Amino acid sequence: MRISQLEGLRVALWGWGREGRAAHEAIRARLPALPLTLFCNEEEARSAEALKDAGLRVLTELSAQALSAFDVVIKSPGISPYKPEAQAAAAQGTRFIGGTALWFGEHADADGVAPDTICVTGTKGKSTTTSLLAHLLRAAGKRTALVGNIGLPLLEVLDPQPAPEVWAIELSSYQTVDVAASGARPQVAIVLNLFPEHLDWHGSQQRYIEDKLALVTQAHPRIAVLNAADPQLASLSLPQSDVRWFNQAAGWHLRGDDLYRGDAFVMDTRSVPVPGRHNRSNLCAVLTALEAIGVDAIAIAAAARDFQPLPNRLQWLGERDGYGYVNDSISTTPHASLAALECYGDRPVALLLGGHDRGLDWQEFAVHMQQHAPPVIVTMGANGPRIHGLLAPLAAQGRFQLAEAADLPQAMQRARALLPAPGVILLSPGAPSFGQYRDYVARGRHFAELAGFDPALITQIAGIGIQ
Structure with a gap:
């Protein structure tokens, strides 16, 4: 859907975070006189x-009846279209889309392809992978x-001048369906892996997988780059896409x-500054995508050694009083916590687990702890008692x-009390930060502060924007 197609329709915005404000500005740039209604909380309303x-028009009361008065509701990514009021309004004909759908609609060419777009999604590693993709594209001389x-x-x-040669776009499971809804096909779509995630937003594991895979099963990218080691991805059939594994x-x-690359040795990846073998494996996805768009991937692979790691993603903060501190605040699934532990299997670790409870199953994590547990585990947050109860028999x-x-402050105290120095205190909570923190960045900053580091120095992601 293009922004111009909103002309003459009854249009509302739902949410006034950064995405909501961006949608408002984009619509006003194209359709300055279009009447808009905003649904938001009282603080956002001000x-x-x-x-x-x-x-x-700004409203702080929301209902299915209120939503159904509109032809199109442009919602922020964090708002689930599976909320009862959204489902009821959709049944009455209201269409729910996000800003991602509008952007792709604006960038579709005559053949329905959004040229020079490389989209990245997956349950874990997508931010690092997208950043690494941008890093190597720039190393290859591409804006x-x-x-x-x-x-x-x-x-x-929406319309930068001059335009970049390539768009490296990270998409969450909240946004992948929007690409399909836009009517535009990505040039390249990368799917890294699939694990249970965001079940409170999607409603079920099956719907999460369907929504995540919509990037390749419904948006029909010209080229799909898939992980052959992931059983769910390996079983996909995508007849409308050129699949690269x-x-x-x-x-x-x-x-x-x-x-x-095939039988040809290219490099030792231990010198690539990304945390965990899964991220070094995702370098293979990046190189596959680069190769697909005509970049000499073998020649550019060594530039990965100059990559600057991202904050809050297995981020080594440093050492204090004999302890190394690792900030993996972005970890929101048990699988992510397991991947974090694998990175530090050769050192004594105190693992800090828990946060917002959205009903994920921790049984597989508990089974893994039977043979591969760190010396110390400290549970915290809303789902801390549930995780603790599951692990107590093993302890x-x-x-x-x-x-x-x-x-978190008490968890840090208990970790240091139970784990003798030297060792690693690893924040990889396997759960969102909602309830105690605004977001995972705020949680990571607090962890850094508690560990004795300047939180202002750990949060910047290098390379965001157009370069």
């Missing part, structure tokens, strides 16, 4: 009203936009720590020390 936009879920809404860069012997893959067998904490 911010919106300060704009003095005479064509913007590149690093945008999307990584921290720069697409509608904030990574983690497959014939293409880009790892043998131990060594990077290969009673002496496999590891287990403690409970009310919050």
